Amino acid sequence: MLTNVIGMSLEQQLVIEENFSKAFNTESLRESLKPEDFEVYNNALKILEFSKGDVVFEDGDSPKGVYFIEKGTAKLSKSGVYGKDQILRFCKENDLIGYRSLLCGENFQAKAEAMTPMKVHFLPSDVFLKLLEIDPKLSYAMLQKIAYELGESANTVTFLAQKTVRERLAEILILLEQKLGTDPEGFIKISLTREEIANLIGTATESAIRLISEFKQDDLIAVEGRNIKILNREKLIKLGHVVI
Secondary structure (H helix, E strand, C coil): CCCCCCCCCHHHHHHHHHHHHHHCCHHHHHHHCCHHHHHHHHHHCEEEEECCCCEEECCCCCCCEEEEEEECCEEEEEECCCCCEEEEEEECCCCEECHHHHHHCCCCCCEEEECCCEEEEEEEHHHHHHHHHHCHHHHHHHHHHHHHHHHHHHHHHHHHHHCCHHHHHHHHHHHHHHHHCECCCCEECCCCCHHHHHHHHCCCHHHHHHHHHHHHHCCCEEEECCEEEECCHHHHHHHHCCCC
16 A cells, blocks of 8 residues: 655655665775675676566566666556455555565565656665675665665554545555656646556555545645646645645
8 A cells, every 4th residue: 555654754754865875886886895896796786678568577476676667657556355456555665665575575565566667776686685685785785775764664554544535545646656756747647547556555456446536636636647737736735634
């Protein structure tokens, strides 16, 4: 579920993301690693490209490494008891995916799918784990990232249990804009079906369609097909009780 951490400001979140992207890039690693260690890293790094709809990894697969997103957006989802996919979160440029299962020594617990064309840096498991052992800056940035995402998971309980569907939709729209940004016309940089939106806020598709229509009538959002633009951000923040 895409949620934010209550009490954590957008500024703090951005600092954590920036710290990680600074620590986990070729130039930073060139400076911090011994020449022989950097050579191992550089030789192991692979550039992968995915088209929209391609699967990056499947739920249940054994992790072979980690995936750093240079360009594009991915969706992490998990199949439920009745075979229906539950969207867990979206990942964008400078996000790392696949590391949790690798660090836990288990198979992937979710499927990663390209929502847009993607360019990804793939680093094999043994090289990534070695980097964590020898690079304190990267290790600390990873700890911050893991702590932040634990907070996101914990907040999901509050999000689903204590907010109405209307409040949840308002919060999701704000957080999608915050996480993924907007295009030059102001639309959130992701195209979602009504079913996917319903999935995110934990309601029936019909309820999501009705709420989106109400938000549009109230001039809170503009809608063009699957694309949504926030028109009144302050009202949505207030409606969703979002801490920014």
